[in-house]
Amino acid sequence: MLQIATASHSLLEERSxxxxxxxxRVLARNAVLFWQDERQPQAIEIVEGTVRAARLWSDGxxxxxxxxxxxxxxxxxxxxxxxxxxxxxxxxxxxxxxxVGTFESSGTDQALQASICLLAATGKKSAxxxxxxxxxxxxxxxxxxxxxxxxxxxxIPRNDVADYLGMSMETACRTLAAFRARGLIDLPTxxxxxxxxxxxxxxxxxxxxxxxxxx
Amino acid sequence: MLQIATASHSLLEERSxxxxxxxxRVLARNAVLFWQDERQPQAIEIVEGTVRAARLWSDGxxxxxxxxxxxxxxxxxxxxxxxxxxxxxxxxxxxxxxxVGTFESSGTDQALQASICLLAATGKKSAxxxxxxxxxxxxxxxxxxxxxxxxxxxxIPRNDVADYLGMSMETACRTLAAFRARGLIDLPTxxxxxxxxxxxxxxxxxxxxxxxxxx
DNA sequence: CGTGCCATTGAGTCAATTCAACTTAAGTGG
DNA sequence: CCACTTAAGTTGAATTGACTCAATGGCACG
Numbered sequence: 001m002l003q004i005a006t007a008s009h010s011l012l013e014e015r016s017x018x019x020x021x022x023x024x025r026v027l028a029r030n031a032v033l034f035w036q037d038e039r040q041p042q043a044i045e046i047v048e049g050t051v052r053a054a055r056l057w058s059d060g061x062x063x064x065x066x067x068x069x070x071x072x073x074x075x076x077x078x079x080x081x082x083x084x085x086x087x088x089x090x091x092x093x094x095x096x097x098x099x100v101g102t103f104e105s106s107g108t109d110q111a112l113q114a115s116i117c118l119l120a121a122t123g124k125k126s127a128x129x130x131x132x133x134x135x136x137x138x139x140x141x142x143x144x145x146x147x148x149x150x151x152x153x154x155x156i157p158r159n160d161v162a163d164y165l166g167m168s169m170e171t172a173c174r175t176l177a178a179f180r181a182r183g184l185i186d187l188p189t190x191x192x193x194x195x196x197x198x199x200x201x202x203x204x205x206x207x208x209x210x211x212x213x214x215x
Numbered sequence: 216m217l218q219i220a221t222a223s224h225s226l227l228e229e230r231s232x233x234x235x236x237x238x239x240r241v242l243a244r245n246a247v248l249f250w251q252d253e254r255q256p257q258a259i260e261i262v263e264g265t266v267r268a269a270r271l272w273s274d275g276x277x278x279x280x281x282x283x284x285x286x287x288x289x290x291x292x293x294x295x296x297x298x299x300x301x302x303x304x305x306x307x308x309x310x311x312x313x314x315v316g317t318f319e320s321s322g323t324d325q326a327l328q329a330s331i332c333l334l335a336a337t338g339k340k341s342a343x344x345x346x347x348x349x350x351x352x353x354x355x356x357x358x359x360x361x362x363x364x365x366x367x368x369x370x371i372p373r374n375d376v377a378d379y380l381g382m383s384m385e386t387a388c389r390t391l392a393a394f395r396a397r398g399l400i401d402l403p404t405x406x407x408x409x410x411x412x413x414x415x416x417x418x419x420x421x422x423x424x425x426x427x428x429x430x
Numbered sequence: 431c432g433t434g435c436c437a438t439t440g441a442g443t444c445a446a447t448t449c450a451a452c453t454t455a456a457g458t459g460g
Numbered sequence: 461c462c463a464c465t466t467a468a469g470t471t472g473a474a475t476t477g478a479c480t481c482a483a484t485g486g487c488a489c490g
Contacts, residue, residue: 157468159469170469177471190468
């Protein structure tokens with residue numbers, strides 16, 4: 001199921017439909033933007049969809065380093081440190097270096113900061129804390145669900161969540177189920193999430209234990 | 216035992232002895248170079264000793280992000296993302312921005328790359344793999360032990376190794392003990408290490424299982 | 431030459447993994 | 461539009477790796 005770093009490029013890459021700006025590119029789910037250790041001439045802006053940055057390993061495992069959301073710009077580097085893939089169907093816009101301009105260094109800096117945060121989350125805490133932290137982190141990036149009020153589209157498959165947080169997919173499932181059981185969130189559909197108790201989530205993200213108000 | 220981010224600055228900072236260049240600074244063990252979220256006007260070159268970069272958390276835990284060795288230069292950033300402390304007694308040399316010059320962006324890049332590598336190591340593998348990876352990583356940085364041939368000074372306390380690799384100190388000890396028992400390394404003294412079987416170490420760093428040639 | 435910090439080892443516990451079965455949703459083509 | 465096929469998600473049970481707590485050993489530093 002996992003693709004290894006030497007596989008062929010962009011498996012699905014269609015030209016943009018007439019309605020969109022010519023310079024927009026549409027990528028199908030799981031298409032590859034670029035591979036790790038490859039030269040990447042342009043910066044890329046995410047217009048729609050979600051992109052994952054992952055480091056792939058020869059043993060087939062991977063570590064997802066970050067997710068990119070609409071408005072984010074992926075910096076072109078001399079040599080990319082990660083593989084970028086479309087989590088959902090994506091609309092992208094190539095950006096020249098001039099467009100990006102002074103963000104060059106601050107962009108790298110941002111990536112560094114994100115890595116540090118992820119390291120911290122990954123480093124010590126329990127699966128529960130990590131998941132709570134993750135849910136809080138993605139909260140304002142998730143698009144609304146057109147079919148349900150107060151519901152957001154939880155666009156990232158469990159698989160990817162697990163590889164981001166350094167846990168197995170099963171643990172990711174179980175943790176989400178526990179959150180639902182305690183009323184922190186609701187999951188009307190697999191790809192739909194309602195945030196019910198942000199304060200509680202924040203508390204769980206901090207301390208490794210539950211110890212909640214149950215009385 | 217752990218110091219929190221708001222404690223007082225540089226607890227031990229002596230002026231350099233006459234034998235050294237005036238511009239050198241000597242720091243005692245566990246002295247602080249700078250704190251996270253603090254402005255740091257100058258870049259710093261490590262002349263002697265080892266420095267750790269750590270992110271400290273309010274719950275008293277920490278994640279060590281990287282170690283710096285003689286020859287490394289710590290970039291001055293608008294706001295430091297980590298606390299830098301002396302692991303051993305250190306000799307430092309302040310560097311102006313001009314000295315560093317074009318390394319500005321590549322320096323940040325290096326820290327980023329290190330974070331990614333650490334994330335990858337931390338992310339999934341077993342304590343055994345992580346430790347093997349760590350030993351390989353620090354191999355060429357360790358100074359020789361004057362008292363024993365083929366032996367290196369293992370300058371980093373178990374404590375710090377553990378916080379770097381995201382495991383408990385006890386696990387770090389046990390893992391090292393296992394390596395010694397299997398002849399991958401030798402530990403004549405707590406602060407001395409002999410690398411015996413690099414190939415085996417490399418193999419262990421890859422796969423999570425042992426499955427060695429024991430027959 | 432104590433004395434305190436760092437390191438090591440043991441035992442028991444628990445959280446997270448693995449393996450496996452099964453359910454539900456999403457595609458796909460007739 | 462419906463049956464079929466495949467992928468994704470969920471739950472259970474057993475196992476184990478790493479953690480915690482605790483006690484001891486030893487080196488280094490004053």
